Amino acid sequence: MTNGATASGPSTNAIHAGYEPDSLYGPINTPIYASTTFAQDGLAKLRGGYEYTRVGNPTITALEKTVAGLEGSEYAVAFSSGMAAVDTVLRILLKPGDHIVISSDAYGGTYRLIQQIFTQWGVENTVVNMTDPQEVAAAVQPNTKVIWVETPTNPLLDIVDVAAIAAIKGGATLVVDNTFASPYLQQPFTLGADVVLHSTTKYIGGHSDVIGGVVCGNDPEFEEHLRFFFGWVGAVPSPFDAYFTARGLKTLPVRMERHCDNAEAVAEFLSGQDAVARVCYPGLPTHPGHDIAKKQMRRFGGMVSVLMQTEEQAKALCMNTKLFCLAESLGGVESLIEHPATMTHLAVVGSALEVPRELVRISVGIEDEADLIADLEQALARL
Incomplete structure (x- = not known):
């Protein structure tokens, strides 16, 4: 071929x-x-x-x-x-x-x-x-x-x-x-x-x-x-x-299936947390683009973003996780978490692309789902 x-x-x-x-x-x-x-x-x-x-x-x-x-x-x-x-x-x-x-x-x-x-x-x-x-x-x-x-x-x-x-x-x-x-x-x-x-x-x-x-x-x-x-x-x-x-x-398809499985679980878990104002994940039926995503995507991806109630909570969540590593970039087998306003999107502060300061971006890896949820649970408990 x-x-x-x-x-x-x-x-x-x-x-x-x-x-x-x-x-x-x-x-x-x-x-x-x-x-x-x-x-x-x-x-x-x-x-x-x-x-x-x-x-x-x-x-x-x-x-x-x-x-x-x-x-x-x-x-x-x-x-x-x-x-x-x-x-x-x-x-x-x-x-x-x-x-x-x-x-x-x-x-x-x-x-x-x-x-x-x-x-x-x-x-x-x-x-x-x-x-x-x-x-x-x-x-x-x-x-x-x-x-x-x-x-x-x-x-x-x-x-x-x-x-x-x-x-x-x-x-x-x-x-x-x-x-x-x-x-x-x-x-x-x-x-x-x-x-x-x-x-x-x-x-x-x-x-x-x-x-x-x-x-x-x-x-x-x-x-x-x-x-x-x-x-x-x-x-x-x-x-x-x-x-x-x-x-x-070579392993992209099998990795993406696991990324999607875990991201769906993370999105559902975070949707039920009091400190979370909104979960941004196209796999959720409440997402404004859910129907379009269903039409043009095989599944909904491994990225999950959340708007916390406050900026302080967003920063604390990023600092409190243990399995989710505080780091930029995304798409690797390991789970990452970051605060876009002070990390990846710092350069667009003050521009038309400025992001909310209460936003957290999560790249969900392919670890065991239960371990990822447990890490987020303990991090949220410490807010």
Whole structure:
């Protein structure tokens, strides 16, 4: 199975799409091609299509094909980080005088890049409530080139109706950051997305040990642009990073099932606590985006956010847990907890993307459910 998209199921694709044991030694796992350069069979005659790792490497290619197989796209291009992927997509799609529509609950790093760098180049942006397609439609201008969607959003876990946004995007490119859902839970191309990207640091890698990003698409011209930036700008993953990401990807489906099981249990437990004002989890029937999430997601994900009654309670909860580690990032096998207003989203304080100070974001891992609930129970008891 060496092509990008295949007709097999997600668990089969996660393990097999993108790589077959080679005919020389037959390794089951993709070898780490730790070589900067490759021997050529003649002048401009590349052996297997590889010349220099900055423009292509077999280990990186295998990872790209596996991700493409899971997303159902024609290709995927790997980058050294999620932000390198974001920056590359924005640089390809935007030029001075263009306009981008972005969610009021978007990843802070993406907004910071747009606001602090791209505005200096003359790119305009409008922040909207992306859960309201009419508000998105009203924000679209003649010079709108990109509509940037995250769903579920970070950190409030709002759900955006991708198909509804695709129906009103006009000539703009619809980009979906699919990091929180992963390609196992959601496939935005089937909903009308033009470009899909991930921070592979999160669920795709899944073990909090490697940083990376990937951009998926179906337009050959866009792929040419991606490959240009991949090689000539040089934001490439190392073969070692690609290997670790691909190794994590093999267990994505089984990990996501356990993440979802545990997150559902955590969300239900927290919903009944007096100190909790609101639980933000799309799997709860009370969530405003629950019906849309049911329609466009396989399950509801491993992220749970909660609004405590006070900021002091939010900070205390983060400090009181023992099994949930106080740390940034998400999507690893271990459970993490954080206070976005003073951690991951500190940079957007005072902006249109400022998050509530009583908010706690939880990345629910794959530990035993009873242990996770017990830890939250003892932490809440100490508020």
